[in-house]
Amino acid sequence: MQRLFAGTPWDRPPTCDRCGKPETECDCPPPVAEPKRLPPETQTARVRREKRAKGKLVTVVGNLDPDGNDLAALAAHLKTRCGAGGTVKDGLIEIQGDHLAAIESALRILGYKTRTS
Ligand SMILES: [Zn+2]
Numbered sequence: 001m002q003r004l005f006a007g008t009p010w011d012r013p014p015t016c017d018r019c020g021k022p023e024t025e026c027d028c029p030p031p032v033a034e035p036k037r038l039p040p041e042t043q044t045a046r047v048r049r050e051k052r053a054k055g056k057l058v059t060v061v062g063n064l065d066p067d068g069n070d071l072a073a074l075a076a077h078l079k080t081r082c083g084a085g086g087t088v089k090d091g092l093i094e095i096q097g098d099h100l101a102a103i104e105s106a107l108r109i110l111g112y113k114t115r116t117s
Contacts, residue, residue, distance in 0.1 A: 038069065040069075043064060046062045059103055064112075078103055081106045084099060104116065
């Protein structure tokens with residue numbers, strides 16, 4: 001079937017937003033659904049200290065679902081609160097130094113339940 005604007009600059013078949021190919025040639029996977037976040041109130045964060053190489057202490061926050069929480073944003077928040085560096089690794093948030101009390105308090109303010117062990 002001849003399209004209305006065939007042969008004109010408007011003759012552009014619908015294209016995929018992601019790969020730019022015409023939709024008939026696109027084989028992008030279906031869009032990934034936004035991860036479902038969980039309310040902090042339903043979660044218990046486990047906060048503990050761990051000793052690392054050269055006796056350095058880190059404070060580790062675990063037991064939080066990596067899909068149910070924006071761990072990167074949470075880590076950034078905790079780093080600011082503690083004035084310390086940190087990282088997210090394997091679903092755990094690690095903050096450099098001994099910040100158990102500050103992290104527990106920051107998490108509780110956000111609504112999380114906490115447990116230290
Ligand atoms: Zn595509």
